[in-house]
Every structure is written in structure tokens, then in C-alpha cells.
Amino acid sequence: MWGEPIFLLLTEAARIYIYMRCCRMCIGSYKVHKRPAAVIFAMLWGIDCLIGASVSPKMAVEVAPSLYFVEVLLLFGASFFYQGTAIRRILTAILLPMAYGVGKWTIIFTLFRTMDVNERQLLLGTVVSAAALGILEICMERFRRTRQEQEREWLEQEIRMYENQFQLIRQSQQAVRSLRHDMKHHMKMLADMIGNGERDNALAYLASMGAFMDKGEEYxxxxxxxxxxxxxxxxxxxxxxxxxxxxxxxxxxxxxxxxxxxxxxxxxxxxxxxxxxxxxxxxxxxxxxxxxxxxxxxxxxxxxxxxxxxxxxxxxxxxxxxxxxxxxxxxxxxxxxxxxxxxxxxxxxxxxxxxxxxxxxxxxxxxxxxxxx
CATH class of the missing domain: 3.30.565.10 (Histidine kinase-like ATPase, C-terminal domain)
Known part of the structure; x- marks a missing residue:
């Protein structure tokens, strides 16, 4: 006798928890501690459980639009505790309960070929719908993590590119400083070679100086x-x-x-x-x-x-x-x-x-x- 109401309470609690996770994924991180948002979600859970326990299965379809409207208002209120844009808040508040509601009654009709269901059939449809919503949330989480990992990989690669560029700049600066330090010796050596008519040796010496400068080439x-x-x-x-x-x-x-x-x-x-x-x-x-x-x-x-x-x-x-x-x-x-x-x-x-x-x-x-x- 008491098993079905308790099972309904647990199912609704699981669904509201999935709502919380979906809001965080779709809107953004919490602005403040998540406790204020949890209070609103607890209110939503209480209202859903109260309606689910007091309304007969035959009336469930009739009260579904009203329940959807209540969920949208409460979700929109909870959305202000997350760091996100207004459009994300609105879309999440509207689409999240819509996905669950439409999915729930579609599943019920698919399973029983009628919307006129009894209490156990309604409970089964609710459980399956909550499970489907949970699977959707898991898929969204995996997609989000995959995207984050990809972005992190690209950022790490960009860091390696900048490190390579800075290394090239450092090598070039070191070569310039080294050449500048020994410039007077190089000029004297070239002057002596040219003065002695050693043209080929002078050209070879200049080539070796150019090769020294090309170390750490910036392409x-x-x-x-x-x-x-x-x-x-x-x-x-x-x-x-x-x-x-x-x-x-x-x-x-x-x-x-x-x-x-x-x-x-x-x-x-x-x-x-x-x-x-x-x-x-x-x-x-x-x-x-x-x-x-x-x-x-x-x-x-x-x-x-x-x-x-x-x-x-x-x-x-x-x-x-x-x-x-x-x-x-x-x-x-x-x-x-x-x-x-x-x-x-x-x-x-x-x-x-x-x-x-x-x-x-x-x-x-x-x-x-x-x-x-």
C-alpha cells in the first residue's frame, strides 16, 4: 500500500536532481552557494509529489499543462542562482520540463496505447520517463566533457606553440648579443682577410657568421x-x-x-x-x-x-x-x-x-x- 507513494517520491526526487544537473550544464556554474537554488528545487519536488499523490491518473493529463507552467516558473526562478545569460535561463526553464512532459506522455501512450491509464501504469510511465531524462543528462555530460577535453588539448597545443615561438626569439636574441659582443674581433678578422687579398676566406667567414645568426630560425x-x-x-x-x-x-x-x-x-x-x-x-x-x-x-x-x-x-x-x-x-x-x-x-x-x-x-x-x- 505504501510502496507506490514512496516509490513515486523517490522517482520525483531523482527527476528534480537531474533538473539541477541539467540547469548547471545548460546555464552555468552557481553564482553563490547552491543552497538557495536547492530550496527552490525542493519546493518543485514538493509540489510535484503533492499533485502526483492527490490527483487521480485520469486527471493527470488535465493537470499536466498547469504543472508544466509551475515548473517553468520555479525553474526560471532557480536559474538566477546560476551564472548564465538570460536566453539560456529562459530556454532551459521552458525546454527542460517540456522534454520531460512530452516524453512522459509519449512513453505512456507507446507502452499502453492509451492515455487513460491506472495508477500503476502512470507510475511506470513516470519511472521510465525519469530514467530516459537521466540517460539524456548523462549523454549531455559526456558531450560537455568531451568538448572540454578537446578545448583543453587545443589550448595545451597553443601553449606549446607559444613556447616554441618564445624559444626562437630567445635564441635569436642570444645570437645577436653574442655576435655584438665579438663584433670588433669579427670586423678585424674580415679587414685582415680583405687586406691580404683573401676574398674566398672572407666570404666563407661571412657565411659562417650568417649560419650562426640563423640558429633558432623564425620561419x-x-x-x-x-x-x-x-x-x-x-x-x-x-x-x-x-x-x-x-x-x-x-x-x-x-x-x-x-x-x-x-x-x-x-x-x-x-x-x-x-x-x-x-x-x-x-x-x-x-x-x-x-x-x-x-x-x-x-x-x-x-x-x-x-x-x-x-x-x-x-x-x-x-x-x-x-x-x-x-x-x-x-x-x-x-x-x-x-x-x-x-x-x-x-x-x-x-x-x-x-x-x-x-x-x-x-x-x-x-x-x-x-x-x-
Whole structure:
């Protein structure tokens, strides 16, 4: 006799707890201690339990709209204890109980083929609906954590790029200081060689000075520090792996583009190319960036193993099939397409012989700074 009411109380408590977790995920962290928000959720639990215990199953459908309205008001009130925008508060307060309510009665109708259910059938539908809501919350949490891990991985990579750039700058400064310190000795040595008619020796000595200065070479120096750091990191990594690299960078010092977005595009293009050239005897990589009147074009070309190519249709349906060394390759291209879409751009890929080419076109706000070259 008492088992069903107690089970209903526990089920409703579990559902309200899921509401709390969903609000935190969808709106943001707590502004203050979560106790004030918990009070509102406890009120919501009490109202739901009171209505569930006092209303007959046949009347449950009739009171559902009123209960939905009450839940929206209380959830919206609780949302102000979270750090989030107004639109997130409103959408969460409206959609969360709607998802549960619609799902609950859909499940009940699917299970029993009628909305005129008895008490046990209503309880079973409530339990299944709460479980379905819990599964949805688990999926949302996993997606959120996956996204956070991906963003953390990109940030860690960006840190490594900046460290590489700073290392190049430090090495260059050290070389300049060392050369400046010994400049008088170098000038005397060159003067003596020229005075004695040792032209070839003087030229060789100058070449050795140039090689000394080239230690810690900064490959790309467009003036756009963030992009330069990414490109220098990629080029140095490729060269260290024995890959022949060519590049042509013509961009202004300022681009109306998020550094995070540029990192996503360039890093994914490079990782795909870097993985592909590991399987060929003649690894080559070509990087091109050109900015002109608000349009940024990024091209990454690399050798690849055509025998391991995978056939996959592109969204446009016009380009030939592309190759992927792994599932991560395709996932990286999806990330690039997602970012390109933010700038009303697109990603296209082509193959020609033993070369794979990826092109990204982005439409940015036109910079006041003229493009290089």
C-alpha cells in the first residue's frame, strides 16, 4: 500500500536532481552557494509529489499543462542562482520540463496505447520517463566533457606553440648579443682577410657568421604573432621529422578572426597532413595563406599514400574522394568545416596524383592593414 507513494517520491526526487544537473550544464556554474537554488528545487519536488499523490491518473493529463507552467516558473526562478545569460535561463526553464512532459506522455501512450491509464501504469510511465531524462543528462555530460577535453588539448597545443615561438626569439636574441659582443674581433678578422687579398676566406667567414645568426630560425614573420607562432611550431616540427616544407604566407598583422578558431583550422590541417606523410617515401608539405579584401584563403598540400585512400563523398558532391589515415582525420575535417561555417566559408579537398590538398576559404571583415606582398 505504501510502496507506490514512496516509490513515486523517490522517482520525483531523482527527476528534480537531474533538473539541477541539467540547469548547471545548460546555464552555468552557481553564482553563490547552491543552497538557495536547492530550496527552490525542493519546493518543485514538493509540489510535484503533492499533485502526483492527490490527483487521480485520469486527471493527470488535465493537470499536466498547469504543472508544466509551475515548473517553468520555479525553474526560471532557480536559474538566477546560476551564472548564465538570460536566453539560456529562459530556454532551459521552458525546454527542460517540456522534454520531460512530452516524453512522459509519449512513453505512456507507446507502452499502453492509451492515455487513460491506472495508477500503476502512470507510475511506470513516470519511472521510465525519469530514467530516459537521466540517460539524456548523462549523454549531455559526456558531450560537455568531451568538448572540454578537446578545448583543453587545443589550448595545451597553443601553449606549446607559444613556447616554441618564445624559444626562437630567445635564441635569436642570444645570437645577436653574442655576435655584438665579438663584433670588433669579427670586423678585424674580415679587414685582415680583405687586406691580404683573401676574398674566398672572407666570404666563407661571412657565411659562417650568417649560419650562426640563423640558429633558432623564425620561419614565418608576417607580423601576426599568433599565426606566426602556430606556423613556426608546425614548420619546425615537420622539419625535425625530415619533411620537406614550403610555405607562402601573405596575411596582415591583424585578422578579424578568433585565435582559437585559427588554431583549430591550422592545427587540424597540419595534423592530417603530418599523419598522411608518415606513410610515404617522399614526405612533402606546402602551406599557403593569402588574405585579400576580407577573404582569407588557407591551403595545405601534402603527399599521401593513394593506395590507402578512403572513398567519401564531400558535402558539395563536386569534389573527388579524399583520403584519411584514420578516423581522426575525418573528425579533424569536420571541426574545420564547423569553424569555417562561422565565417560563412567552406572547406574543399582534392587529390591529384600523390598530392592531397585541403583549401579553406573564410570571409572576414576587411582589415585596415594591407595584406603582405
Amino acid at each position: 614565418v614573420s608576417s607580423g601576426n604573432e599568433r599565426t606566426d607562432s602556430i606556423l613556426n611550431y608546425m614548420i619546425s616540427r615537420a622539419k625535425a621529422a625530415g619533411i620537406a616544407v614550403e610555405w607562402d604566407i601573405q596575411i596582415p598583422e591583424q585578422l578579424d578572426m578568433s585565435p582559437f578558431d585559427s588554431n583549430v583550422i591550422l592545427s587540424n590541417l597540419f595534423e592530417n597532413a603530418y599523419n598522411a606523410v608518415q606513410e610515404v617515401k617522399d614526405p612533402r608539405l606546402y602551406i599557403r595563406m593569402k588574405y585579400d579584401r576580407g577573404i582569407l584563403c588557407i591551403t595545405m598540400r601534402n603527399t599521401y599514400s593513394a593506395s590507402k585512400a578512403k572513398a567519401a563523398a564531400l558535402p558539395s558532391g563536386a569534389a573527388p574522394a579524399w583520403t584519411a589515415a584514420s578516423e581522426e582525420h575525418g573528425y579533424g575535417l569536420k571541426n574545420i568545416r564547423r569553424v569555417a561555417g562561422k565565417y560563412h566559408g567552406e572547406l574543399t579537398v582534392n587529390t591529384e596524383g600523390d598530392m592531397f590538398e585541403a583549401n579553406v576559404i573564410l570571409f572576414l571583415q576587411e582589415s585596415d592593414t594591407p595584406s603582405a606582398g
